[in-house]
Ligand SMILES: Nc1nc2c(c(=O)[nH]1)N[C@H]1C(S)=C(S)[C@@H](COP(=O)(O)OP(=O)(O)OC[C@H]3O[C@@H](n4cnc5c(=O)[nH]c(N)nc54)[C@H](O)[C@@H]3O)O[C@H]1N2
């Protein structure tokens with residue numbers, strides 16, 4: 001049977017229902033063959049970009065993948081992007097051989113070279129760099145393009161064998177969540193999705209799960225059918241908000257203020273869970289009257305005040321009855337509890353003040369607090385949403401945990417704060433390549449938000465060689481126009497990617513990487529509850545090779561012998577070893593390390609050293625910040641920079657879209673056919689009218705960092721004063737560019753992440 005073209009495949013792939021095409025993200029399969037064709041060999045792989053790592057099944061005919069189906073009975077259905085991976089493998093802009101730049105940087109002119117030439121050149125430039133300025137003069141950037149357990153892990157090991165290279169510190173995505181969760185609950189990547197359907201009140205807070213975690217949406221519907229209310233907090237009426245019971249159009253960057261307003265009301269109405277706070281948190285720990293945490297003489301143990309004897313005792317003293325609050329007591333002259341400190345921080349946030357800061361009506365804030373505290377099973381959906389990619393995002397992420405802990409809405413089915421999560425919260429995993437015999441040197445990293453600025457200014461050290469893989473440096477990192485200068489500044493740039501991306505166009509050498517279904521790998525990560533094995537369904541296109549192969553070749557040339565000459569199976573065994581999970585079982589079928597449904601922190605047992613949740617975060621205090629959440633105004637906001645706001649009065653926020661995962665899939669032929677051909681900028685009717693902008697007009701969104709061209713979507717479904725921009729359009733490609741030309745490159749204060757949603761812009765008709 002002959003292969004049929006995209007016209008047929010498209011029909012199979014995409015069945016529209018609903019205006020925003022959300023249904024198109026959950027088709028049954030993408031096929032180039034008729035339904036009748038059976039008995040062809042099938043292969044399985046995980047969809048490894050920064051998404052939810054669905055399992056995919058590929059049918060192969062004559063050495064080519066002819067059908068991809070969702071093989072995800074475990075956690076929900078794969079989406080159109082996963083099923084369109086045939087067109088990633090067969091992409092027109094696939095890099096098929098190693099390439100050497102012949103034109104200007106960014107011009108895209110390259111000549112074909114052999115693998116030996118490419119690898120020899122890279123190894124010799126790395127050796128030269130080490131000899132001249134030390135291994136720290138090699139920069140390695142990697143991020144979320146491939147989150148399997150081998151790819152970035154092996155590259156990281158090469159950096160260690162080199163003696164320690166410059167890396168980025170903090171993530172582009174969710175360092176703020178880590179900086180909140182690690183000290184408060186003792187663990188990151190903890191999700192509650194297995195019991196969404198048991199929730200009675202779902203608060204989707206600054207996230208858009210219908211788009212960003214589409215496979216779990218049926219669970220929300222099930223909860224809704226059982227009577228749950230869904231409330232969405234988002235400056236724009238997102239796809240999720242459009243299906244929710246209530247949409248709260250918050251002013252960007254004011255989520256902590258909203259939480260503090262809710263906390264004040266919860267405390268005032270005594271709607272907190274006293275028993276939970278005493279038993280499972282640090283709420284009763286003693287602070288000085290000024291609010292500094294007190295310690296016993298050993299310098300470590302926390303103290304409490306025994307409500308009966310009024311004695312100060314070590315926390316955990318048997319028989320003691322800690323006082324939750326000392327307000328109004330004689331002891332309050334000397335002490336307060338962490339609970340009192342939280343109350344003090346919440347005190348200014350009356351409903352009126354919270355309404356003023358957030359732009360939400362006071363009565364709706366009150367109702368929100370009351371419903372959250374009283375539903376019996378309230379769950380916050382956070383999923384590393386844009387709400388925490390703001391200047392003080394750590395407090396915003398922490399604020400959600402404060403609410404859950406205060407009301408005891410955690411550790412039971414239908415409760416908790418839903419982060420992205422996977423098997424890493426259930427078991428321990430190792431690294432694919434054993435570490436080098438000598439520990440690598442500690443090298444000063446570059447804060448990820450400042451990658452462009454630091455590289456350009458040789459900070460903290462001069463970079464001679466930059467090796468980049470699994471990331472879109474030019475497009476996903478903030479301040480993209482500055483990034484161009486940084487890419488031009490480094491003497492030798494290597495980019496390994498399967499596609500000729502905007503970043504690759506600047507490289508001296510481009511290496512052709514494999515993509516999903518072209519190589520074997522293991523995935524034991526922080527997005528799915530299943531450890532998965534991926535098959536090599538087809539031979540890699542052209543001369544593409546897996547990154548682990550590239551690293552092994554470089555390792556040999558750099559004199560690290562055969563340390564990296566491991567088969568993917570051997571590497572997988574190394575990763576699985578600490579978990580006790582056997583590769584042979586994973587190869588048979590995906591393995592979940594625990595029996596579901598998964599309820600993190602069951603019974604209020606947290607992963608901190610004392611198993612309590614901690615409101616008071618000493619790590620924040622050490623950084624010179626408040627140890628308890630507070631609302632701080634972002635410097636780049638209308639209130640934070642009135643002068644800048646006079647020029648750029650609108651807040652630009654970012655959002656993910658169905659068509660892509662960041663820059664990945666942006667040029668997938670099949671997806672291009674069904675999704676809009678141009679980026680959209682969502683703007684309110686008032687802001688559009690005052691600028692003479694009509695719906696569908698071309699507009700320029702601009703600030704001092706750059707200009708972004710888009711079609712205006714003029715609507716009532718966004719807060720006035722806000723423009724929402726799409727994530728993922730390629731930098732300077734096909735007449736458009738990345739919204740990162742505009743984004744703020746300040747460092748998120750406590751997590752060392754980015755604050756791309758604290759960005760001021762203006763908009764004019766183009
Ligand atoms: N289709 C698709 N799915 C994805 C991804 C993708 O690129 N495409 N990326 C994956 C990754 S890496 C991540 S991190 C997750 C993120 O998943 P989501 O949390 O769903 O992501 P976003 O779209 O970034 O942000 C969610 C919402 O936050 C709103 N928002 C912006 N600023 C603020 C604010 O200050 N306060 C509040 N309350 N809301 C605000 C935006 O309007 C947006 O609708 O999605 C993952 N899933």
Ligand SMILES: Nc1nc2c(c(=O)[nH]1)N[C@H]1C(S)=C(S)[C@@H](COP(=O)(O)OP(=O)(O)OC[C@H]3O[C@@H](n4cnc5c(=O)[nH]c(N)nc54)[C@H](O)[C@@H]3O)O[C@H]1N2
Nearest residue numbers: 143144145146173469470471472476496513654662663727
């Ligand atoms: N403007 C704006 N910027 C943002 C965001 C936003 O919403 N708006 N969101 C932020 C967030 S939440 C995140 S997580 C980051 C994500 O940012 P990045 O992690 O940089 O994500 P991608 O754009 O998906 O880049 C992945 C690249 O890896 C390549 N790749 C895929 N598989 C492999 C492989 O096996 N080997 C190699 N060598 N390469 C591979 C892909 O082809 C692609 O070019 O972006 C952040 N930046």
Ligand code: SF4
Nearest residue numbers: 047051053054079082
């Ligand atoms: S892109 Fe995300 S939702 Fe779609 S198949 Fe891949 S992992 Fe699943």
Ligand SMILES: [Mo]
Nearest residue numbers: 050173174384
């Ligand atoms: Mo992300």
